[in-house]
Amino acid sequence: MIDTINQKKEVGKMARNMISLKAGGPAGSGVFTIGAMFARSVQKAGLNVFYTADYPSLIKGGHNACYVRAEPNEVWSQISTIDILVAIDKVSVEKHFNELTHQGAIIFDSDNFDIKEVNLSSRPDILIFPVPMTTIGKEIGDRLFSNVVAIGAICALINHNLEKVYICLENQFGKKKSIGTSIVDNNKKAVKKGYDYIKEKFNVNFKISIEEVKADPTILLSGNEAASIGAIKAGLKVVAEYPMTPSSSILSFMAANEYNYNIVVKHTEDEIAAINMLCGSAMTGARSLTATSGGGFSLMTEAIGMAGLSETPLVIIESMRTGPSTGMPTYTEQSDLRFAIHASQGEFPRLICAPGDVDESFYETYKMFNLTDRTQTPGIILMDKHLSESSKSTKPFDTSKLKIERGKLMTYQQMENAKDFKRYLLTDDGISPRSVPGQPNGLYVSTSYEHYEDSFTNEESYMRIAQVEKRARKLNSITEDEIAPKFFGDKDADLTIVSWGSNKGMILEAMKWLSKEGLKVNFLQILWIVPFPVKKVTEILTKAKKTLMIEQNFDAQMKGLIREKTGIDIKNLLLKYDGRPLDPEEIYAKVKEVMAK
Numbered sequence: 282m283i284d285t286i287n288q289k290k291e292v293g294k295m296a297r298n299m300i301s302l303k304a305g306g307p308a309g310s311g312v313f314t315i316g317a318m319f320a321r322s323v324q325k326a327g328l329n330v331f332y333t334a335d336y337p338s339l340i341k342g343g344h345n346a347c348y349v350r351a352e353p354n355e356v357w358s359q360i361s362t363i364d365i366l367v368a369i370d371k372v373s374v375e376k377h378f379n380e381l382t383h384q385g386a387i388i389f390d391s392d393n394f395d396i397k398e399v400n401l402s403s404r405p406d407i408l409i410f411p412v413p414m415t416t417i418g419k420e421i422g423d424r425l426f427s428n429v430v431a432i433g434a435i436c437a438l439i440n441h442n443l444e445k446v447y448i449c450l451e452n453q454f455g456k457k458k459s460i461g462t463s464i465v466d467n468n469k470k471a472v473k474k475g476y477d478y479i480k481e482k483f484n485v486n487f488k489i490s491i492e493e494v495k496a497d498p499t500i501l502l503s504g505n506e507a508a509s510i511g512a513i514k515a516g517l518k519v520v521a522e523y524p525m526t527p528s529s530s531i532l533s534f535m536a537a538n539e540y541n542y543n544i545v546v547k548h549t550e551d552e553i554a555a556i557n558m559l560c561g562s563a564m565t566g567a568r569s570l571t572a573t574s575g576g577g578f579s580l581m582t583e584a585i586g587m588a589g590l591s592e593t594p595l596v597i598i599e600s601m602r603t604g605p606s607t608g609m610p611t612y613t614e615q616s617d618l619r620f621a622i623h624a625s626q627g628e629f630p631r632l633i634c635a636p637g638d639v640d641e642s643f644y645e646t647y648k649m650f651n652l653t654d655r656t657q658t659p660g661i662i663l664m665d666k667h668l669s670e671s672s673k674s675t676k677p678f679d680t681s682k683l684k685i686e687r688g689k690l691m692t693y694q695q696m697e698n699a700k701d702f703k704r705y706l707l708t709d710d711g712i713s714p715r716s717v718p719g720q721p722n723g724l725y726v727s728t729s730y731e732h733y734e735d736s737f738t739n740e741e742s743y744m745r746i747a748q749v750e751k752r753a754r755k756l757n758s759i760t761e762d763e764i765a766p767k768f769f770g771d772k773d774a775d776l777t778i779v780s781w782g783s784n785k786g787m788i789l790e791a792m793k794w795l796s797k798e799g800l801k802v803n804f805l806q807i808l809w810i811v812p813f814p815v816k817k818v819t820e821i822l823t824k825a826k827k828t829l830m831i832e833q834n835f836d837a838q839m840k841g842l843i844r845e846k847t848g849i850d851i852k853n854l855l856l857k858y859d860g861r862p863l864d865p866e867e868i869y870a871k872v873k874e875v876m877a878k
Contacts, residue, residue: 307370308336329355369414384488504636507642508646509531564718618810629658632649691716774825777803
């Protein structure tokens with residue numbers, strides 16, 4: 282099974298343009314630079330790329346690792362094996378050498394440790410390449426260049442064109458005008474010295490080579506970056522956020538782009554301040570966003586209720602990590618689903634979607650802003666650490682059909698002739714006309730209290746009933762097509778996988794291997810959670826011969842939601858909750874187990 286799904290290379294045969302690589306070392310040693318720079322360079326050679334990182338929640342120290350996979354065809358996720366391990370320290374070899382494929386390679390910093398200290402007797406096939414990375418870095422001017430030396434060594438081993446790395450260095454450091462030239466030049470020297478060291482010291486014909494492929498241009502983005510771009514494209518004007526892993530890069534991305542797109546970006550004192558600031562800014566008509574994880578989302582819940590009652594459209598990105606409480610802050614999970622559905626006191630509609638990849642992070646974020654405006658209700662985008670912080674190459678986003686829709690947001694001209702304006706007017710569709718401060722004849726009170734149609738506080742039973750029912754009607758304006766799940770594979774499959782969120786990538790990878798073995802498997806991806814696409818999910822699952830639910834939580838929360846909405850109880854489960862993302866191999870094995878029953 283391992284040989285099949287990991288596509289191990291036969292001895293003596295050269296594999297072109299298919300590589301998986303891991304770099305490991307202590308925090309601060311630059312392993313993420315190795316991975317990110319290599320990923321961008323092979324992307325520029327025309328390959329499709331997936332990049333992800335693993336790090337502990339320590340301010341200083343701990344083992345860090347990053348992973349890069351590249352192939353000519355679309356790459357959806359990581360796999361459990363690697364072809365090359367770049368080790369800055371002994372711990373990296375000890376932790377990861379058994380992940381190497383047959384005749385895989387270890388490139389290590391021989392200045393830091395002696396590899397003989399690690400027992401590699403179980404893997405005599407591994408090729409060992411000691412490189413004095415620190416010494417070479419010091420020769421150039423600073424030991425900090427040692428990680429870039431490692432990039433050169435990788436390129437030499439796989440015959441990767443250094444010019445692709447040089448372009449990446451220029452893109453990253455060339456804008457620093459005062460010292461940019463020396464930084465770029467020194468990094469190029471470091472890459473070249475690492476390259477030359479391998480070529481001069483070792484006469485080896487490694488099993489993998491990289492050659493440039495003619496391909497359409499791609500972009501390499503993380504889920505957080507794609508969602509941020511989707512928000513900006515949707516007309517975002519206010520960001521208020523307190524940084525919390527793994528959502529923090531959204532705040533830094535927005536801060537870096539606030540002047541380019543005329544966005545107000547506030548680093549607030551805490552999450553309570555952030556969500557309350559959004560309630561104010563969104564009430565004025567500004568499209569508003571915050572991002573957090575489970576702990577910060579917990580602090581926001583009361584104000585989310587205020588946004589629900591005051592019918593204020595705003596968007597929250599909730600990037601899930603392990604819980605409860607602080608849990609494991611830098612590891613992934615999907616355990617906040619039920620929490621998001623029921624967050625805050627009382628009953629009120631909200632919108633929830635769960636993108637599964639970079640493209641969906643962009644398009645569904647854009648859609649979320651339109652739908653929150655249309656329904657005048659808060660929206661929650663459920664991501665997870667794996668999606669938020671992993672990068673995938675994709676085609677540039679097609680924005681030709683995207684159109685900003687503000688719903689019943691009144692214009693200045695409309696309000697000039699308005700009479701007896703009622704912000705919470707009881708309407709057939711539950712959606713009332715909405716004015717913003719400064720418009721004539723549109724003054725109203727936006728509070729956390731139940732109200733009459735004219736917005737003033739109400740505690741009369743008849744009006745309470747009317748307003749609750751009005752708010753409940755608002756989501757009826759959203760069609761099934763707008764929230765439809767996605768379906769992959771043969772309709773007449775023997776097994777239907779059901780899942781959501783970042784599991785999408787690993788499932789699609791596993792399906793490739795299953796298809797090669799002639800196994801007929803399809804995949805139902807739940808993309809929108811509230812409102813739930815009851816008709817389509819029921820239709821697909823009713824026809825399914827066997828089903829398998831895959832989630833990264835203990836309670837099978839999506840399985841429970843599907844049963845609640847459709848009455849269908851999925852019996853076969855693959856649940857993972859150790860903080861690590863699923864590997865395609867785990868899915869492959871579970872599918873074969875279920876199909877054999």
